[in-house]
Amino acid sequence: MPYDPDNIFAKMLRGEIPCNKLYEDDDTLVFLDIMPRSDGHTLIITKEQAESLFEASPGGLAKLMAVVQTLAPKIRDAVGADGVLIAQFNGAAAGQTVFHLHVHIIPRKEGEPLRPEGAQRADQTVLAATAEKIRAKLAGD
Structure with a gap:
């Protein structure tokens, strides 16, 4: 199936749909999932027009995973x-x-089950507060 430039993430990259942005660079955009499976559930997207792992360039995939590796422990710590x-x-x-x-990136707490996938949109106030905690951690606070 060819890449659909009107998918929701492509629209976010163009600024047509808002998101709780945590980080952005030349190759990636990072934001909170609006239907989180846990507090701090984050999505890292490539800026390449790649539908899946199989269409991504090796360099683009490396950049994507480098951001995952760098941000995951900070997100973990920010949400405890x-x-x-x-x-x-x-x-x-x-x-x-x-x-x-x-x-x-789905933070996990011992003994706390994951919420069902896509079950419920998070309250925007809660997402904004979580985003602030994570952005503070990313900034080094």
Whole structure:
């Protein structure tokens, strides 16, 4: 299937749809998931027009994963989690719902179950507060 330039993440990259942005560079955009499986559930998207891992350039994929590696422990610490789940899906059969290459960082706390996938939109006030905590951690506070 060819890349759809009107997918929700492409629209975010063009500034047509708002997001709780945590970080951005020349190659990636990082923001909170609006239907988080845990507090601090973050998405890292490539700025390449790649539907999945298989269409990404090796360099673009390396840049994407470098951001994941750098931000994951900071997000974990910002929300007081014990660990993080890193997830990346390729194709509908694998659970991909937005066909633009992205990686999930899902903070995990011991004994706390994950919320069901896509079950409920988070309150915007809660997302904004979580985003502020994470941005402060990323800034070195």
